[in-house]
Amino acid sequence: MSRALVLAGLVCISCQAQPGPFHIKLPAGFHLEIYARVPGARQLCLTPNGTLFVGTRTDRVYAVTPQKKVIEVCRGLSNPNGVAYRDDSLYIGEVGRLLRITNVLQRLESKPLPEVLNNSLPDNLHHGYRVIRFGPDQRLYIGIGAPCNVGENPDPFGSLSRFSLDFRKVEVYARGVRNTMGFDWNPRDGSLWFTDNGRDLLGDDVPPEELNRAPRGGLHFGFPYRFGNNQPDPDFGSRAPAGLKTIPPEVPMQAHMAPLGMRFYRGKQFPANYRDCILLATHGSWNRSSPVGYNLMLARPDAAGQFRAETFAEGWLEGDKVKGRPVDVQELADGSVAISDDYAGVIYRLSYSH
Secondary structure: OOOOOEOOOOOOOOOOOEOOHHHOEEOOOEEEEEEEEOOOOOOEEEOOOOOEEEOOOOOOEEEEOOOOOEEEEEOOOOOOOEEEEEOOEEEEEOOOOEEEEEOHHHOHHHOOOOEEEEOOOOOOOOOOOOOEEEOOOOOEEEEEOOOOOOOOOOOOOOEEEEEOOOOOOEEEEEEOOOOOOOEEEOOOOOOEEEEEOOOOOOOOOOOOEEEEEEOOOOEEOOOOOEEOOOEEOOOOHHHOOOOOOOOOOOEEEOOOOOEEEEEEOOOOOOOHHHOOOEEEEEOOOOOOOOOOOOEEEEEEEOOOOOEEEEEEEEOOEEOOEEOOOEEEEEEOOOOOEEEEEOOOOEEEEEEEOO
16 A cells, blocks of 8 residues: 655645635535534534434534424534444434433434433543444444643553444554544445544644554554654554554644544445545644644545545645634535534535536
């Protein structure tokens, strides 16, 4: 797989760009519109009837119906960033707990009280915002970030983990993951792919952000000992356990872009060459001398299966002026894609027409 560093600001897929909201530049044929206004919109999940659930970093979870009606499902929660849906139940990942609302589509407007499935998750706010998603094995996966910029921490910190089938226990699936805020399974081979945000305080361009591939559980992806192409961390590289084998990223990206939500595109609305490509939202830098990110990236496999990333949509950053911060992407039933933006408080709909 390619290890070449993918820099921010690459040329769009098509030179014929067109504006969307906030003058977003898109490849020819693509359109961006505001689908719904949801304060602090973060992780998204979709139900079979087209209802979109929306997590936030406030105290509330929302639903957007197929008629685009925005409903406050519940409030009084602790940073309910993570949402996942299965069998008419909504699962909510708080900082320290996993919650569930059963028969949720029948109870949307009654503000049901969620039941607590697990209250043993770490409650550290630093990298404590949860992303959750059911895997092909029917188990619920969850990101549990390191509670610091950089450091050695016990399990389950710095991991991509999964719950037992009864949700009572958490098992580490991948270690050495500083803070993943998005993951999906490759429809071609079933492997788990995930974003990871690199550490700070090493300058503008180190370490690279990461898009990683885990073909199986039990692998270590470097943090805090190594980053990029197994480069030793200047503070913790010498502390790596003897014989530790670490997995470099499939796609390194510009440092501090903050890649968050990602999805393999499975739909049929976009042109055929977008099938099985990765759409990835970058939240944007906060600690870089020249800001980067604030865009959508596309990672496309070549004939040999090597993924390379390029800018797909940009314009949420104009100079130093921030107009939006993409967070998550979720394919909709018609093959269009919903994109959350917690800065602008909206959900966009990305569509394609000839």
